[in-house]
Amino acid sequence: VATQKRNLFVIAVIILVAVIILSSSVYLNSSKPYSGEVQPITIGFFNSEFNALVYIANDQGYFSDNGLNVTVKNYNTGTVAVTALLTGEVDITGASEFVIASKALENANICTFGSYSRSDKFYLVARTDRGISSIPDLKGKTIGAPLGTNGEFYLRRFLELNNVAQNEVTFKNMVPFVQTPNALANGTVDAAVAFQPYINEIEDLVGNKTVIWPIQAGQLAYIDAISTKDWAQENPELIERFLKSLVQAEDFVLRHTDEAISIVARTLNFSVAYLQTVWSDYQFSVTLDQSQVLAMQDEAQWLINNHLTNASTSPNIRDFIYVDGLKSVKPQSVNIIG
Amino acid sequence: MVIFGIVLTVVSAYVGLTEQQIRQITVDAQTARSIQTGAGNLAYLSNDYLQNRKKEQITLWHNELYDILSALSKLNQADPEETALINNIQGDLQRLETTFNSSVLYVDSIPKNETGIVHPLLKTYSNQLAVQNQALSFDITVLSSNLEVQATQARQASTVLVLSLVGLFGAFFVAVYLLAFKRTLASLTKLQKEIKVVGLGNLDHVIDADSNDEVGDLSRDFNQMTADLKAVTASKAELENEITERKKAEEALRNNELLLSGFFDSPGIMRGIVEVINGKDIRHVKDNIVTASYVGLTPKDLESKLSSELGEPSERIKIWIEHYMQSQETGKPFTWEYTDRQGSKETWLSPTVTYIGKSSEGNPRFTYVVTDVTGRKKAEVELDLYRKNLEKMVEQKTKELNGAARLATIGVTAGMVGHDIRNPLQAITSDVFLVRSELDSFPNNDSKQNAIDSLNEIEANIDYINKIVADLQDYARPLNPRAYESDLKAIVQDTITRQRLPKDLKVMVNIDEQAQKVMGDPDYLKRIINNLVLNAVQAMPNGGTLIVKGTCDGQSGEFVLTVEDTGVGIPDDVKDKLFTPMFTTKSKGQGFGLAVVKRMTETLGGTVTFESEHGKGTKFIVRLPSQRTKQ
Secondary structure, eight states: OHHHHHHHHHHHHHHHHHHHHHHHHHHHHSOOOOOSOOEEEEEEEEOSGGGHHHHHHHHTTHHHHTTEEEEEEEESSHHHHHHHHHTTSOSEEEEEHHHHHHHHHTTOSOEEEEEEEEEOOOEEEEEGGGTOSSGGGGTTOEEEEOTTSHHHHHHHHHHHHTTOOGGGSEEEEOOSGGGHHHHHHTTSOSEEEEOTTHHHHHHHHHTTOEEEEEOSTTOOEEEEEEEOHHHHHHOHHHHHHHHHHHHHHHHHHHHOHHHHHHHHHHHHTOOHHHHHHHGGGEEOOOBEEHHHHHHHHHHHHHHHHTTOSSOOSOOOGGGGBOOHHHHHHOGGGEEOOO | OHHHHHHHHHHHHHHHHHHHHHHHHHHHHHHHHHHHHHHHHHHHHHHHHHHHOOTHHHHHHHHHHHHHHHHHHHSOOOSHHHHHHHHHHHHHHHHHHHHHHHHHHHHHHSOGGGTTSOOHHHHHHHHHHHHHHHHHHHHHHHHHHHHHHHHHHHHHHHHHHHHHHHHHHHHHHHHIIIIIIHHHHHHHHHHHHHHHHHHTTOTTOOOOOOOOSHHHHHHHHHHHHHHHHHHHSOOHHHHHHHHHHHHHHHHHHHHHHHHHHHHHTOTTEEEEEEEEETTTEEEEEEEOHHHHHHTTSOHHHHTTOBTTTTTOOHHHHHHHHHHHHHHHHHTSOEEOOEEEEETTEEEEEEEEEEEEEEOTTSOEEEEEEEEEOHHHHHHHHHHHHHHHHHHHHHHHHHHHHHHHHHHHHHHHHHHHHHHHHHHHHHHHHHHHHHHHHHHHTSOOSHHHHHHHHHHHHHHHHHHHHHHHHHHHHHHHSOOOOOOOEEEHHHHHHHHHHHSOOOTTEEEEEEEOGGGTEEESOHHHHHHHHHHHHHHHHHHOTTOEEEEEEEEEOTTTOOEEEEEEOOSSOOOHHHHTTTTSTTOOSSSSOOSOHHHHHHHHHHHTTOEEEEEEETTTEEEEEEEEOHHHHHO
16 A cells, blocks of 8 residues: 555656646746736727727737726727827727828828738629619719728729729718718719628618629728837837737637627627628738738829829838837738838 | 556657647648749739730639649648638639739730830739739738748647657656566566575475566466476475485385394294184284294295194184283283193293284284293292292291390390309309318218218209300300410310219320410310310210310311210201200200300311211311411
């Protein structure tokens, strides 16, 4: 009996040592939780499912875990949110790459430090009962669009690629975007740039008298986390903690998609069914991709070419990208040349 | 050990899975790299097509797209991130294809003769394709990077696992060594030692088999094997011991056999074993040489013979059987004796029979030992005779002792009486002398003569009383002779003179000159001579010749004194008692005279014998040693 007890003791000690070694290895390899002072930050953006990572990070407490006390503000568009950023109303905002390119042309004090979603969600919804059944039928029609946003860019590019001249149509600003369905329904516009869930709303209002074309032409829309350059320089650690929170949310989305959808639905007061339908239109990943740089360069040049900006030369987009934060958090997702 | 085994198995399986995962990731990474190359090709082909409008590039572009999609479908979507990236890439490719096809349509719509004209939409398509190619490239790069990271992590994990496995195996080995192997080795070493003990031939050695492990099983099996081996064969040592013991036993048996044979056939004692057959006859089972010789056979010939066949009288057989049965009943040996006559020879035999059990046939079996006790029996007869003689001798000696005691008493009495008697006798003697003196003054007449005769008679009786008293005292008192040279002739003449000799007695004295001087107490010599002379005178009441001689033996040098008479002689029946005190054939006398002679002669170292012939006379011979003479 004594020998058996001794044997069990030796085995237990060996197993314990092995467990301690493995646990130590796992612990050393794992990221250490933040233990410093909690910092308050304010973020502002247009409420949409493309901000899913922010909602999930907030809901799952990743911001808190990384020492961030986040306040969220809602704006009608990303462009408005960027304006609020530049006025110091918020610390970080979410907006499309087109907004950044536009502001870059103005040499605004902004920079992106990471895209957290990509989507192919913009459509042009036209009323057939207004004589629009094909793209050339748009000529002479009034088209609603959120001017100053990437929605306007995709619309104009779409018209360009389909040989509809800019002066052959009338553009009507649809900011705030929520007015779009009613504008289409009441005939204020013949066609309008739309995306879900407004498309469904339009169909509900207009019925089946609509025709829909995707207008992004295969080019994804990037939603970036933006701050001022000054703030980024002053708060690199906050940017890292913010990005880390988003990366954690990214992992949560990948591994708990249904729960992520529920969180977003609960946050935006959307139906889960709707989100499940559109979820595949989005790529929730925190990246800094050269393709975004190309897109922004293209967009900036397009704005210049179409005289939609006062600037006459394309800016160096690289000057409006802060890569250090994401490089330290998720280096494999940084693919910026230069 | 089980826990360790499970842990090792789990870790090993996990290592295997990790290796498989690494292989899969490696394949995926290679695929991702090929997709990455394909994406670059797509970008080149689309750009080349838009720049140079080479239609063959369209086919190549689609082939490349197909290859990428095909490769993409082969990727293992083991991780949600990987799945998301693949979905992104597929979306990128789909969008790229749409844009490329749109650009192709656009290019196709341009008249061929406008090759030199710059078309703004070509730039737009080119930009779109560039953005999408870049996006595709990015997604593929991320996928490839993730796969590389996964591969690296998997390799690291594998390395850690392998190291852990090695460590665990090392720990397992150490634990096994410490817990089991060491114990097993110890057990095996112990088992080896114990097997050596068994191997040396000690098949009685039992190996300790307390443990419940394989060594314990082996030990038990070995013990069983040893036991089996022991059962079928003896060990070497045992065999040697057994051989040695057997040799010793055989030697001892031979010695015992010789001993028993010597004992069994020891001369003079008949021994053997017999059976009583139905209470009527005796069968000889085994007899020694003595018995066989006694009946005139060899021991072998005597085997199984019946006593009746040997001519033994039925009456004697009956007696033997009775004694055998008596031993069986009492459980004790039985001994008796009898005589056996063979011709004129009579032999006393003493058999002892003992019951020793029954034969296989159920006949009672006995041992017998017969001893020839003829010698003892004869000795017993002689002893009986001796005993009877001894009784007589004892009786005689008792009488003698009684006489001696009586004589001793008499001696004591004589001493007292002599003293008391001699004093009045001395007074009487004095009175007789005074009376005789008075009578001298009386006139001679008959009265005077009668008075003188009476006085003579009184003096004679006084002498006789004195003699009796002297004899008694001489016999009884301790003798202590004095050594004086005596004149034998004077002593003889004085003695004879003092005797009242009859008138018809002739006295002849002849003392040789060599015998005249003799060493000896003169009082003793006077007493010897006086008693012998008196005895001779009394032997010749009717007269005769008294011859006294003194000679010296020329050979021995002894002084020889003879006193010879011619009297009646001594009867034969009293010759033996002649010197016995208080033995007398005379009416008057106490029987002390010759006894005193003998005692005093012997006191002087001499002997006294006599020669007597009835009717012719007697001669007493006194021999005194010459030393006395010399002294």
